[in-house]
Amino acid sequence: MSIAENLQAIKSKLPAHVKLVAVSKFKPAADIMEAYNAGHKIFGENRVQEMVDKQQALPADIEWHMIGHLQTNKVKYMAGFVHLVHGVDSFKLLQEIDRQAQKVGRVQNCLLQMHIAQEETKFGFSREEVLGMLASDDFAALQNIAVCGLMGMASLTEDSGQVRNEFKSLRLFFDELKTGYFVNNTAFAEMSMGMSGDYKIAIDEGSTIIRVGSSIFGGR
Numbered sequence: 001m002s003i004a005e006n007l008q009a010i011k012s013k014l015p016a017h018v019k020l021v022a023v024s025k026f027k028p029a030a031d032i033m034e035a036y037n038a039g040h041k042i043f044g045e046n047r048v049q050e051m052v053d054k055q056q057a058l059p060a061d062i063e064w065h066m067i068g069h070l071q072t073n074k075v076k077y078m079a080g081f082v083h084l085v086h087g088v089d090s091f092k093l094l095q096e097i098d099r100q101a102q103k104v105g106r107v108q109n110c111l112l113q114m115h116i117a118q119e120e121t122k123f124g125f126s127r128e129e130v131l132g133m134l135a136s137d138d139f140a141a142l143q144n145i146a147v148c149g150l151m152g153m154a155s156l157t158e159d160s161g162q163v164r165n166e167f168k169s170l171r172l173f174f175d176e177l178k179t180g181y182f183v184n185n186t187a188f189a190e191m192s193m194g195m196s197g198d199y200k201i202a203i204d205e206g207s208t209i210i211r212v213g214s215s216i217f218g219g220r
């Protein structure tokens, strides 16, 4: 199937409240244009340099999402245009995002990446780290970031029960923050969870943003 057909097949089954980020990492601009010409305008990349190059070459109305692990020294290159930063996993990174957003006069939308998988290698905050950060004066001082929700990646496993439980744990923590710390904050509304292999389970468990690459663009 073509990129346009793959997109159509996925979108036709998505609930209205779920946004699709088409993950175009490692794929050429021509592939992105094929999706764009089919009406899709939200793309995700996991490397800053690649996203910046594509942003400069492609239509200005594309909404770019940074979904990958971020180094603080790269934040400045995307601060002027990135729509949502999914992978915020340290206070130091959040501070740098705030600093760079201030320089360009923006409020940067961010998601806090939570460590929900069993695997050691997946990045992300623990619950305790987030609760500690949110309670700190240093966090309260940040003026140019908006925490829009949480992001998580489930374990890479055939065990769909485990994947479901990991997404459930993200959902429970989201609800806890939503009814606690963020109770009067309408911006805190998103849960970015689900990729090609597990987005249906993620949607069942309350995902509002899915990040799908290979099911749209083919293998990498």
Ligand SMILES: *Cc1c(COP(=O)(O)O)cnc(C)c1O
Pocket: 023, 025, 046, 067, 068, 153, 194, 195, 196, 197, 211, 212, 213, 214, 215
């Ligand atoms: C690559 C990537 C995806 C998309 O993965 P697919 O399995 O190709 O859908 C989603 N999220 C993150 C963080 C990624 O790095």
